[in-house]
Amino acid sequence: MFRRIKNQYLRYFVIFIYAIIIFFCAIELNFLWLFGYSPDMNDIKTPTMSVGSQVYTADGKLIGEYYHENRSPVEFKEISPSIINALVATEDVRFYKHGGVDFYSFFTSMLSTAKGDKRGGSTITQQLAKNLFATRKRKSQGVFGHLPLVRTLVSKCKEWLTAYKIEHIYNKQEILTMYLNTVPFGNNSFGIKTATLKFFDKTPNEVTPAEAATLIGMLKATSTYNPINNPERSLERRNTVLSQMEKYNYLSKADYDKYSKLPIGLNLSYVEDDSHGDSYIREAVERWLKKWCKDNDYDLYEDGLKIYTTIDSRLQEYAEEAVAEKMKMLQKRFNNIWGNKNPWRDSKGNEIKDFVSKNEQKLPIYKMLVAKYHGDTTQINSYFEKPKRMKVFTWKGEQDTTFSSIDSIKYYARILNTGMMTIEPSTGKIKVWVGGINHKYFNYDHVNQAKRQAGSTFKPFAYLTALDNGYTPCDKFTDQPVSIKYTDEGREQVWEPNNADFHFSYQEMSLRWAMGKSVNSITAQLTEKVGWDKIVQYAHRVGIESPLKAVPSVSLGSNDVSVYEMVRAYSTFLNKGQKIDPLLVTKITDHDGNVIQEFTVKMEQVISEEVAWLMLYMFRGGMEEPGGTSQALWEYNGLWKKNNQIGGKTGTSSDYVDGWYMGITKDLVTGVWVGADDRSVHFTTSESGEGSHTALPIFGAFMEKVYADKQSGYTYGPFPKPWVKITKSYDCPSPRISTDTTSTDSLDMPVDTLNPPAIIPDVNPTGTGTNQQ
Template identity: 65%
Template sequence: MFKEIHNKYLRYTAIFIYSILLFFCALQLNFLGLFGYSPSYKDIKAPTQSVGSELYTADGVLIGRYFKENRTPVAFDQIAPSVINALIATEDARFYKHMGIDFISLVSSGISTASGDKRGGSTITQQLAKNLYRTRYNKSQGVFKSIPVVSTIMSKLKEWMTAVKLEANYSKEEILTMYLNTVSFGNNAYGIKTAARTYFDKETNKLEVPESALLIGMLKATTLYNPTRNPERSVERRNVALSQMNKYGFINTQEYNRYKNTPLKLKEGLVDNNGDEDSYLRTAVAKYLEKWCDDNGYDLYEDGLKIYTTIDSKLQKYAEEAVNEQMKTLQKRFYNAWGKEEPWYDSENNKVDFPNRARQTLPIYAMLKKKYDNNQDSIDAYFDRKKKMTVFSWSGNRDTLFSTMDSIRYYGKILNAGMMTLDPFEGKIKVWVGGIDHEFFKYDHVNQSKRQAGSTFKPFAYLAALQSGLSPCDTFVDKPVSIAYQEKGKTEYWEPKNASYSNTYSNMSLRLAMARSVNTITAQVTEKVGSDNVVKWAHEVGIDSKLQSVPSVSLGPNDVSVYEMVRAYGTFLNNGIKTDPILVEKITDLDGNLIEEFKAKTKRVLTEEISWLMLYMLRGGMEEPGGTSQALWEWDLWKKNNQIGGKTGTSSDYVDAWYMGITKDLVTGVWVGCDERTAHFKNSETGEASRTALPIFAKFMEKVYHDETTGYTYGPFPKAKVKINIKYNCPTPRYVPDTTTQDSVAVDSVEQQEPVVEELDPLTPEQMELINQQQKKAGNPTTTPAAATPPISKKEERELKRKLRKEEKEKAKLDPPNNR
């Protein structure tokens, strides 16, 4: 077709232009894979920016971020004009005059380079093209990447093409905004908003001229001109940027002279500078959303999602405070109890060499055995070698000289905790405390850790009993029992003991037996209903873990998680409807557009009658004389006829301590113990659940009730919504100690009042009489009705209840909570 052009110069020019166009088409289309990837029109219209996702509580408090590059986008009108001016003056003075390629700057930089002053000629748009589409990465270079000069030319040409496309599709303001949102400012700060917060703890629109010049000046070399590492060079580079701003008329000479003498005024902002600095909650949400992200094509770390959890920031704060306060106390108590002794014993009370056993599980141990040809002295020397390390302590992270063995011994004695609070009516998790310090203890004690539940598992036996037709009033005798079972074709006998190793030989209602956590009666109930049924109903209401159907199943020998236990107890509060808890309520994009909303899945597994009776049974821990939850009355939890249901649980040898607490609104589970299972509390005085896990629940609820803004108030459980046909207001025996047998003997009974829920008081008539006597002494002769709040001071009330608890224990010879 070029033969029709008779003028050879025109013909050659046409051929040249045609060849150029053909070449650029081949470049764009990556002909035969020679040139590598070039961004398409679709890519240009929807540029991909790696934007971190943000994690919020249900009430809008930012609590974490997920990112590969720590970046938060900002709109153009939120950027200080001094930032824009500094950028244009320093990087691209003719930015508003070119269409992506500045040929004048190219010629100028070529001349400068030839004269020895190497200077770049890339425009802001070209730099944006390189940042957005990575035009110089191997995957973008095709076959020519192996040819040094050619590959550079190809990359540059694609950069030019992309810059022209960007200019054709975006305004100058949009290009500046995209550039400032994508560029790195060092210290893992990507984008101008993150940089402003990182270096000056300011919003982007509040940056002053010297600060803007410093940040823009860093772009030439973020490490060399980093103000935190090289402050002098950073100031020099800032002043170069200020000089350019003066040269192009963005600041006058007087301002330039003043700004260049301004000292650095860095102020480190509260920005998460490391995506690996997780919290338990942040990690739990990432795991929770893993499948959702895969199914819906989202990247949690790059797609700029806004994730709103179900967590209540106030409740979370109070839970963390309660855990920290109690765990500090418990750790001191633990150390004081053991002194210089080691706390590691097996279930047969045999001493365990935990440190040596633990080191043998380390991968390096096998390597050392091979390296030193099983020479134990050399292996010991390696593990006993001291080195500097930072360790966790309740007085703050501590720098010390520890060997590997020192570290194993030290951390083997550290107590940990897990805590979760659920609103079972909506299935929303309100509190998630996975441990005492995520920096040192990554293992989450809410849903990862599974431990023996102890007596917190007993309610499932009593649930099976109610389902089988028994009532809370049915009685069993607290006596020694021997239960036969088959093991490997042979008949064996299990003889459970109460923690006191004694029996009362008295009839106890199911409610009283559960309230006092009597092992022998629980074992009889389990035998009557069958261990398979206990396992069945535990699974029905929310336990997922595999449970061994053994005679002792109700005493909690199986490992379960805090998460499972809270879900299961939540079924009782939620009128028999099992709810699968949700941790995330909704997800939006950067602009607040709703992407996904989460609803809890529910299933009715109990009748309303049975679930109400289970709450009634659980209330017995506080309302029955000698109930294991009576320690709760030492806290400010009794106002306005408040009712609480709960169950303590202490596994054998005081290894695991649990408390499960239920109010009219919430269910909370708490576990306390060492991660090393052979470490245990020394005795009941230091290790029983009422002294370890229960106070965490008590402190938490006290803080919640005292803060009216939480919306959670004192009050009784709701009345039953259906008629209760099963007998439940039954006599509660009263006991006095027998001095000859050291057992307690039932001498009479006290009829319970018809349980009108709003008016039921947890104190027994004997206790009420003592309170009446106290009132008379205080000048209040009127008899206190069951529902009334005693008109004595809070301090006097607490002291009186402590006294009553002590007298009640002496009178009833309560079981110390081993397996209760």
């Protein structure tokens, strides 16, 4: 047939057209599975919204879900013409003239891009095809999806085909309505109704042209032009949209002048229920799977996955109960100590006068107020001082009250929080995850998002370094003053740490006794002997990932670490010297139960089995040596049956800011941190603020509940016997002195070696009283 066409150029043109037709047919039919899925006419006629994913405990109980609950569809008649006009003028000015694909815009956009002015050429219908049918997702791609340039070409062709199908079935009004009901506006807002409510507390038919332009302007880049986080850029983008509306006669010149001079005018008072069964675990799973979802092109909020975690529902319940019981008591103790006085103090005990104003400036709304009032501090202060109705967290339940934003900041700054995690080292499975006292009001996760000074819970890494470099648990040092000279950033420094009680006994102590009693002076001497650089190396080796400043005080916990890291590192000792990558998820299936991915624990031998077992023996010293800082656990009668053994380490940072307890049983490792989110808020005495009085009781109450449940799978019993032959002397004779139970686990160092406050509570000033950090 082609030979009959004598004109060479016409023949080539016809061949080219035939090739295009065949190519599009191959895409539509997914020929030889080369091109992947394309939505057919039935898909177009009955489009399905995204299917959320579900998260389960290891024993099959639903923890939470991921879905766009705040996607509230509206009809065309419920949408302001200003929104429609802004959308068409900005995104697809020829919308009413094309049939789904605008080749004129496509080619002009290619020319603009070639000249360095990159702009998109997709129509509103094409964007709807992408939003509704995910035509560019990896799961929608065949063999050619692995070829970069071909993949892009096939995806674009799929969009064109899908857009034509959409235009064939739906009219222009229906297409606009579907688009506005599915498009994302950032801040987990999907659809125009959710966006108008969230940003302006209005329904879509009530917004002004300026408000419509702000929302449509966000579609170019929801983060960059977010009016809450980037008000200046949002204002600039809004005015660009308004100018487009004027250019295409959707807005008069007078109206453009009027609206372009207005401030953004957000109204953030709308409160929606979008908890989705929210919890610290649900968010931790989302963070844990973030890279996996990106690498495998899955969306937790749309792909209907079923995610099975390692969390034990029984242990999780017991942990949450223990936290509630003990934190309620701790908060009462804290309130009694401070009374009506403000607890935010510097290291000398002086009240921090600008505490509230600095916290105001950390709130997301502060930048918006500065822009709105042009830096007028009187008006900004007036906003923060204005009383509002809000719900607040209390240990007696959620309560309605009237607070100004300043009242709210002061109220939440006084509240103590916690982070707790339990792991089974032999399997690497995380059994318990408690990110705080109440996720609704304190959604910052204190297990792996927060990092705080570890205090004396970091000391074991110094003793580990010593044991792995020639020392034995029986080697002796004298509790006496220490002076260590070192160079830090080119300056000569001298470190002279005190014990927590500012007393030196001048007694000779074994390393096991010194660690069990948490003696700062001996830990400092040991640090000087083995080298603080080496201690940093060993801490990283067993599981600490945070950067650690190599200074002498490192062994007393001067660096910030997370509960997650500490539990992981301590697990190395119970796991025969093997470091683990903790497992939070074991399996992911699709909506029909077909397995997509299974996860297994990764282990690496980082210290010898002998040293690992000796460290467990050292940890038992906290209970067995005179003055051991774990001995408050004797109060928990439910822990001491059937020759049960528990090892652990308390920790307290300077000024009783952070309280820690790391507990080890024959099966589990648990880490607990207690403190206020702002480091200037803390207890005042060792009797109230040390880790043995704040974090340890949570561990004790938790393990009592675990042991009391015969179905938990965790029983009483002694620590394991040596896994290998122990070549170092360790069965040291007990010292013959009276037991001094005074805790000496707190950190004592020059103030300038401490890190500044990093976790400041962000209190929602809009009326909910919810911590937004």
